[in-house]
Amino acid sequence: MQKPLSLRESMDMPDPHFPIKLHHCRYDQYGATTFPPHWHEHLEFLYFVEGEARITCNSLSYDVGPGDLVVVNSTDMHHGMSLSDRLFYFAVILDPSLLHSQLIDAVETKYITPITQNRIVFRNLITDDPAVTDCIDSLIREYKGREFGYELAVKACLYRLLTVLLRNHAITGQSPHEYSARLRNLERLGPVFQYIEENYRSRIAVDDLAAIASLSRYHFCRQFKELTDKTVTDYVNFVRINKAESLLRTTGLSIAEVASETGFGDIYYFSKLFKAYKKIPPSKFRSESEGAIREG
Secondary structure, three states: OOOOOOOEOOOOOOOOOOOEEEEEEEEOOOOOEEEEEEEOOOEEEEEEEEOOEEEEEOOEEEEEOOOOEEEEOOOOOEEEEEOOOOEEEEEEEEOHHHHOOOOOOHHHHHHHHHHHOOOEEEOOEEOOOHHHHHHHHHHHHHHHHOOOOHHHHHHHHHHHHHHHHHHHOEEEOOOHHHHHHHHHHHHHHHHHHHHHHHHOOOOOOHHHHHHHOOOOHHHHHHHHHHHHOOOHHHHHHHHHHHHHHHHHHHOOOOHHHHHHHOOOOOHHHHHHHHHHHHOOOHHHHHHHHHHHHHHO
């Protein structure tokens, strides 16, 4: 069997001498995948302007709306789904090399190097912070306007943004050794995450996943838990329930059909698990979703 490609996303920058890019991201369908599970070593900022979405970073999911900022730290496994028929957000992606100084000064040693090595990481979801909003608005405006000197302005906005994040939204990061180990594990387990994403409807055996990663069952389960903070079973169910939520909102399939379509052979087990994950039974979730559509 040919192994799926790694989930590590390569990043081509429009200007290698100024490695930052801005994407305008628009979606017009509820339940659409905004981006599949992947990771990269770049920093990414997702700034939401219209509509709602669910963004998952590592093992945590966040429902976001206008004005929210999602910070994707280096090596965060992340994926997204639209929760609106109209969704618009900006994605700012930068190569950490843009932040480095030529001189090994205090800024470089105390802040930039630890950020790029994940020794300082930031809270994924940031809401109701006017200072952050002002920084990201200014950055986007300068990048889009491209007036003379915009590179200086964009870089200044980035440093302002990082300062606000460091002061108000920083959390404990990883040591250089932990960061290197995470990179290696993500490389090794990337095909596993891809396999789950493509085969969640079918029975997924831990031994098969361990074989894809070329690890023993014991070492595979340990590394998987370290990366996702979930067991394999919990992670597969997490993927399946999120797929089921989308189907309940966007299709006319019965609950039994949704259960079958997402890999659950037992509708009662599916209903129990759905309620455990979403805090609401699938039947009530379906009726509330239909009511929201009628009101809209």
